[in-house]
Amino acid sequence: MRGHDRLQRIGCRIFGIVHCEESRARRGDTRRRRSDTRLVAGLRASATGAADDDGWANLSTVGSLMRKQQPDFDPRNWGYAKLSDLVRATDLFAVEPRNTGGLQIRDKRKNGG
Template structure:
């Protein structure tokens, strides 16, 4: 099921406390709200450990239910098993339309694949160190780092500073965008921006214009010199449609 921003999409949010920081939980929940309504909000970890003390206030503020999972055996990740079991129970309950798995652990790759096989939308959230297999197993993957810096991303009317910590748009990404435009373009080479965004995510789930310092895909596209933009008014004049094509 493709990921779309719709408020009535019921989501189960499952968080691996062992593999994500607690500092950006508010940002994560605000991001998740863009795609649907969190019906389940659970976080898994051994809450008897002193390292989990920072989570307590955050969980209360965001109404997230902590699930206690003791580490019965050294070297075994009991948290992963508990999350996977709960995810399958929730899946078979038929009470959600999708899942948000918050972790940087590749152990959830098979779970993401299984949920998508069952027709569920799967959003992954994790740090940039997240292994590629888990990223590609999701419909969409969002890096935690861009959520913490989202307020610092300039608006469309502002120019991005030339010297900042934001990664520059690399040739591989530009090639991905241009090839995707050509895949769906009409005879004159124009492609609808909305369809382009959907296709890019299918090819590369962790693509996000915020990774490169842009709030929207349109802002990202306008920064690429080899792509041109045509903003067309609808017949009623109440809205506009954006089309893009690779410059001839």
């Protein structure tokens, strides 16, 4: 099945760009993301595995670990083009830019948010 056929089948309209109500609905519900135990457990485990002594983890390393644990993981399944947007939307992690470029995250439970 071609990509646009699959998108139309799940309710997306294509006008040169893809407009998908399913993605918008998923994107708008923070509680749903936070209650998805597989997503939350995977992100937390990956962040812990990539963390330095201060608890900060390079987001790209977290993404790599997440894909190793859950090969079907893709932030687009949650309505986000980038992992950083999904992580921010869960509101479970502090997100900061790294001095060397990129982003770093830390579980808010570790240091009181």
